[in-house]
Amino acid sequence: MTALPGTVSRTGARVERLPLARFTTLGVGGEAEVWFVGHAEQLAEALEAPYRILGGGSNLVIADEGVPERVLRLTGPLAVADLTPDPALSDAETVVTGWVGGGVPLPGLIRKLQKLGLSNLEGTVGIPAQVGGAVWMNAGTRFGEMFDGLHTLEIVTPEGRRQVTPAQLSWGYRQSGIPRGHVVSRVRLKLRRAAPEAVLAKMDFADVARKGQPKMKTPGCAFKNPGGVSAGRLIDEAGLKGTRVGNAMIAPEHANFIVNLGGASSADVHALLRLIRERVGVPLELEYELWPGQD
Numbered sequence: 001m002t003a004l005p006g007t008v009s010r011t012g013a014r015v016e017r018l019p020l021a022r023f024t025t026l027g028v029g030g031e032a033e034v035w036f037v038g039h040a041e042q043l044a045e046a047l048e049a050p051y052r053i054l055g056g057g058s059n060l061v062i063a064d065e066g067v068p069e070r071v072l073r074l075t076g077p078l079a080v081a082d083l084t085p086d087p088a089l090s091d092a093e094t095v096v097t098g099w100v101g102g103g104v105p106l107p108g109l110i111r112k113l114q115k116l117g118l119s120n121l122e123g124t125v126g127i128p129a130q131v132g133g134a135v136w137m138n139a140g141t142r143f144g145e146m147f148d149g150l151h152t153l154e155i156v157t158p159e160g161r162r163q164v165t166p167a168q169l170s171w172g173y174r175q176s177g178i179p180r181g182h183v184v185s186r187v188r189l190k191l192r193r194a195a196p197e198a199v200l201a202k203m204d205f206a207d208v209a210r211k212g213q214p215k216m217k218t219p220g221c222a223f224k225n226p227g228g229v230s231a232g233r234l235i236d237e238a239g240l241k242g243t244r245v246g247n248a249m250i251a252p253e254h255a256n257f258i259v260n261l262g263g264a265s266s267a268d269v270h271a272l273l274r275l276i277r278e279r280v281g282v283p284l285e286l287e288y289e290l291w292p293g294q295d
């Protein structure tokens with residue numbers, strides 16, 4: 001039996017029909033049936049019908065019509081970080097933590113690790129993801145990436161739950177090797193002990209690289225850099241900075257960012273993406289994901 005929106009499922013997951021805009025950094029997206037899952041049993045039930053996983057919504061442009069599948073949000077224990085060092089696996093230099101839920105917001109986690117004097121993940125500072133989403137695509141910067149600090153991953157699929165180590169995955173630049181739809185439900189972190197001030201200094205250094213980025217609602221960079229050329233520069237050279245469709249705009253600060261001025265629709269954003277592709281004479285590959293599907 002499937003749970004109806006506004007109810008609680010067989011295993012206790014809250015199910016509601018909600019606008020997805022509120023779960024994304026762009027603030028755009030129509031309704032879907034959202035499943036708030038807090039533990040393995042609820043997760044298993046949620047995977048019994050077609051589904052999508054929503055993390056921090058920081059790499060998504062979701063259609064104004066929403067999506068037909070159920071949308072999973074990791075909450076409760078799956079959004080909690082146990083950073084206690086495992087005595088069997090930690091020593092004077094290295095700490096292996098307890099489980100960190102896939103639904104934990106990455107920015108807060110990075111701040112906590114800094115205060116605890118635990119290094120390896122500070123290069124990901126400023127990425128507004130959840131741990132699961134950031135692991136799924138090995139988010140990072142030139143100062144470091146998620147796989148710099150992973151010990152074990154728990155992955156859940158409709159077939160069940162398993163634990164893997166990074167060595168068992170073919171991870172690389174901005175990809176984990178984990179197939180789409182496999183849920184990163186929890187991870188254990190492998191970190192180096194360091195002085196909190198030293199970790200903070202690295203975070204500050206990595207943060208400087210973001211100074212030119214817009215502060216408004218956005219899903220991050222729109223396009224990958226084609227053949228090493230800056231996509232932002234190409235869009236800027238096409239004279240598109242500041243161009244507006246409806247309430248979406250190509251950021252005046254950085255042309256590879258589309259921002260929501262307030263009340264933008266997914267259609268506005270798509271129109272800007274099309275305009276950029278028409279005006280820039282080079283094929284451009286999208287950086288973010290479009291729900292329900294790619295253009």
Ligand SMILES: Cc1cc2nc3c(=O)[nH]c(=O)nc-3n(C[C@H](O)[C@H](O)[C@H](O)COP(=O)(O)OP(=O)(O)OC[C@H]3O[C@@H](n4cnc5c(N)ncnc54)[C@H](O)[C@@H]3O)c2cc1C
Pocket residue numbers: 025052053054055056057058059060074102103126127128129130131132133134135136137138139140141174180181182183184185218219220221289
């Ligand atoms: C201002 C800004 C700056 C950014 N800077 C960077 C940067 O420096 N480096 C960088 O790499 N990225 C950056 N991004 C992009 C984005 O933060 C990353 O792509 C991030 O990994 C997305 O994670 P998320 O949790 O928000 O995932 P979402 O956007 O919610 O989802 C993205 C994909 O991950 C999947 N997913 C989400 N959670 C899980 C899970 N638990 N298990 C399995 N799959 C999951 C989703 O199904 C979807 O396919 C930036 C974005 C913004 C808005």
